[in-house]
Amino acid sequence: MTDSKGIRVxxxxxxxxxxxxxxxxxxxxxxxxxxxxxxxxxxxxxxGSGKSTLLSLMAGLLQPSAGRLTVGEHDVAKASDAELQRMRGLDVGVVLQGASRNLLPYLTAEKNIAFAQSDVPRHRRSELLAPADVLALVGLDESRIARSKPAELAPGERQRLAVAVAMATNPGLLLADEPTSQLDHDARDEVLAAFTAVNRAGTTVIAVTHDPDVGAILGRTVTIRDGRVGAEGRHGQDFAVVARDGAVHLPPDILREVVPGTLLRVEMLDDGSIRMEPAGTA
Ligand SMILES: Nc1ncnc2c1ncn2[C@@H]1O[C@H](COP(=O)(O)OP(=O)(O)OP(=O)(O)O)[C@@H](O)[C@H]1O
Known part of the structure; x- marks a missing residue:
């Protein structure tokens, strides 16, 4: 199996x-x-905090209004349409919300993969897995599935096929928007196992989700709040993030107690910890 090389964002x-x-x-x-x-x-x-917009920018479907975004070697703000198209075709796999939006209904699972590979230039073809191996990567290695059309598959199988199609070109980055919504518990676990397998093979995986379990399985969560990174979670521990301008989002449970406009006295203690003390309102 060809391992894909993870892409930095x-x-x-x-x-x-x-x-x-x-x-x-x-x-x-x-x-x-x-x-x-x-x-x-x-x-x-x-x-509405901006998660899907961020994913669309990383996919090269939108270009930044300001600031910098690099996806592997691509500077997304400066890239021409042709470069963005190349990036989308070879380096980034996208699973849009709703499995069927990613699939051609009249083709079998195997042919959906082959179709996704058909635009890959000749010099990159040796990097591709055979369609059956792409299906195996996401746990769809039964011949019944390879010969089935999307509508003939169970919802969890269909979503894993959408992941397989996104992985067909062996991209270094896999992006997914709400990949487990509308799935039952077992189907969700199968889809998450597919993401884990793709990630183990080296691909960077970024998923927008409302499901806390997805965050727990992926290991790192980035909370977007009001269009910025508000917090980070690593293996179950939550952290506030200091933005470049010094802004810090207070965790929602603290914000419920400390109303907007509250004056906070912020001081560094001798042991290096930081104390915030409400001291009236502005
Ligand atoms: N095509 C669009 N045209 C205009 N405004 C948009 C468009 N798409 C998103 N927005 C607005 O941009 C902001 C961020 O939306 P976005 O969909 O990125 O958030 P989100 O965190 O993904 O939300 P959700 O979890 O509901 O999908 C919201 O105020 C939204 O109304």
Missing amino acids: TCRGLVYIYRLEGYDVVALSGVDLDIEPGEAVALVGPS
Whole structure:
């Protein structure tokens, strides 16, 4: 089996603004984030906080309004349309929300993989796995499945096929938007096992999710809040993140007690810890 090489993703002051008629929506307002090659990361956070926008930028489907985003060797803000197309075709696999959006309904599972590989240039073909091996990577190694069309598969199998199609070109980065929503417990575990297998083979995996268990399995969670990185979780421990401008998002349970506008006295103690003490309102 050919191991794919994980891709590094770096965001510096990343801003994205949807420009609508008459007004703008600032979806990302300065994301600073480093994802190492071969890492597995869950992007979590409240609805509307900017997770899907961040994923679309990493996929090269959108280009930054300001700031810097590098995906492997690609500088996404500066890349031409042709470069972004190359990046999407070879380096990044994307699983869109809803398995069927990623699949051609009239082709069998095996032919869906072969179709996804058909645009790979000749000099990169030797890096590709045979369709049956791509299916095996996500645990779909029964010949019944290879010959089935998407509608004939169970929901969990269909979602794993969507992961296989995204992995067909042996990309170094796999992006997935809500990959386990609408699945029952067993199907969800099968899909997560597929992500783990893909990640073990070397690919960087980034998934947007509302499911805390997905975060726990991937190992690192990055919480997006109001268009920025608000917090990080590593193996079950939560951390606030200091942004480049010094801003820190307070954890939601503390924010419930400390109303906006509260004056905080912040001091460093002799033992190196930091104390924040409410001292009235502004
Ligand atoms: N195509 C669009 N046009 C205009 N505004 C948009 C568009 N897509 C997203 N937004 C806005 O950008 C902000 C961030 O949205 P985004 O979908 O990235 O958040 P999210 O965290 O993925 O939300 P959810 O968890 O609900 O999918 C929101 O205010 C949203 O309304």
